[in-house]
Amino acid sequence: MGISSRKEKIIEAVVDSYINRCEPVSSADIQKTYLPAVSSATIRNELATLEDMGYLAQPHTSSGRVPTAEAYRLYVEKLMPRRKLSRSELKIIKRYFNRKITELDDILKSTAKVISEITNLTSVAYVQNVEKARIENIKIVKITDSTALIIIVTDHGVIKDAAANIAQNISEEYFTRAGEFVTEVFKGCSIAQAVHSKKIIRDTRKEYEQIFKTVLKILKNHSHEEMVSDIVLEGSAKILEQPEYANLQKAKAMLELLDAKEDLIPVLQNSDDMSLNILISKDNEIKEGMPECAIVTANYAVNGINIGKAGVIGPIRMDYPKVVSVLDYIGKTINLLPEPDRNAKMYNAESQSVEENAGEGEIHADETENETQ
Amino acid sequence: MGISSRKEKIIEAVVDSYINRCEPVSSADIQKTYLPAVSSATIRNELATLEDMGYLAQPHTSSGRVPTAEAYRLYVEKLMPRRKLSRSELKIIKRYFNRKITELDDILKSTAKVISEITNLTSVAYVQNVEKARIENIKIVKITDSTALIIIVTDHGVIKDAAANIAQNISEEYFTRAGEFVTEVFKGCSIAQAVHSKKIIRDTRKEYEQIFKTVLKILKNHSHEEMVSDIVLEGSAKILEQPEYANLQKAKAMLELLDAKEDLIPVLQNSDDMSLNILISKDNEIKEGMPECAIVTANYAVNGINIGKAGVIGPIRMDYPKVVSVLDYIGKTINLLPEPDRNAKMYNAESQSVEENAGEGEIHADETENETQ
């Protein structure tokens, strides 16, 4: 059944009003603000029809209408106005991204923070899985008498590394050769392939078997959703500002969802690869025990290379036009950032040329740390 | 003014009862459960005195007494009974720590999780700052044409590393020599010292100046509280289970505190170096805007080496005997764990001997990853 233009206008009016005021919308409200040309009685008739059609609901007989999830879906797909960011909002975004950002990790956090600040919602950001990265080079370096570092370089510019205890008295050359050997074995494989290929070591190379297994183990651990720590939430407390979570029960359900942030990863990954993704979910629809909520995410890229997703999570009644415009604008901002040293993600390292005769340019370097026994 | 033994018993009774039921305690309650030998009228007299002394308070005239922070302090210092863990609690702890734990990071998370699960409170765990670690060795490895990895080994077994972009056409030997040079400069310094020493490069070594600066920058970033990511919270949602945060205002204040978890680090660090630390704080006492709460932490060590702190954060009315016994037991458990590869903290790497002719023993290795351009 088609929806007349006036019905659409009314749905838009109900959603818009409800988003802003979080109160059931009456026919008089709609007439006053959105449709002065027709009478409230006419609107009442339309409202009754739209309720039958499943777009609206009534908390009780003598109250106004509230939108159903269906209405929100129609709204975001078709009716929603495109909104420009205000000066102050642009200012906030600039404040976050104008300072020197050189680490992916930093982008992740800044993005989450700024989204949360502007939208006043809980935000989520995470770094894309790198299973598909192809291995280019593996180096093994002896760093103490009893420890070696394994460095795996991939075409995503990804380095995976692990320190492993070693027996004493192994020469540096042994590790150099071992590195060349495993490089030879894995070169060109994606991480996923490497893990599943069940490569076998020829007898002649048995001496590297332990190293080989160790490297494989590293890759395996990385090919999973091991990367829990790479999802960042900001502003969990803001959930409580939303009237729908004034009820402690619901607030708790929501906070528990946020607490188990790892569990959000599959949900986020499920979303299409479109630049923008809006998920509106009723109770338990996505996952058992998952409260009614909406998740809006966008894919982010730097210089065209996809680095991850970021967005907001909140009540279904959220200011979609604002959220979408914020995510959109931030996406563009990020894409124009100077490309961060992608080592940064793990090493927290910063791009920096180390040249033999470099000028007085700034030197930035960050790092992760690592304790070894 | 001394406190009679009966007064102490009454304080203990009030705190104990209030901890369990979160309701003002009446004289009759105390008589029934804790002091059947004396009448409620006598207890009422004592209660009035204790209120004058500042240990108890009355929400309103016709209600029972609640403990003040002072009463809690006396309770935890002197009155509190030592509690044994129940079977099921021990079981939970064992479940968490019996599986193969080899990463510091993993310990951190497991500890936080198990504490939160047993105490039903929000837990916090973080890894100790390593400013005092002494530098032993610095290695620089060229890993791609345009990237080098800087590895800093300290006596804490700490390795700090950073990837830095480099100019093309620099030989591997150059980096080896540069590594030897900076090792020579920094060897034996603590990280804090290295950062503040303002070492100067002699003209003859000018060629390493950029590398030198980069290393210094790495150390500097590490000497601060840069290590935000190393604090872990578990069970934030559990805050809402506590009746004192049934009030949305208070719940929000608390959640905002947890949201800004970096700000908790100084608070945790301020605590003494005693194995157990109980901090009971009234509104704004520690920090502006910080809600009334209690923080109980314990220092954790593996094989006698301090690795960090963990504990709970919650309302002042918390089950201290239980919390203390849990923290205590977990401390012992952790100390007996097979020593994890301390690289693990950053590399997520696992202890593993890589021997030329190793047996069929398990091989475990974990890693962090690192993207490079």
Place this chain on the structure above:
DNA sequence: GTTAGCAATCTAATGTGGCGACTGCTAGCA
């Protein structure tokens, strides 16, 4: 110093009435 008894105090729960906000319906109009 302790206790029984009792009035006083205050909260929390329950009930009541009225107000106001909407709707749905009906009847009339273009």
Place this chain on the structure above:
DNA sequence: TGCTAGCAGTCGCCACATTAGATTGCTAAC
């Protein structure tokens, strides 16, 4: 056929009063 004005009916919400129950402080006696 579609729109509108008018109005009765429904329901939530708020303020207020009332009641029941819990607990204390005080007094007087032991």
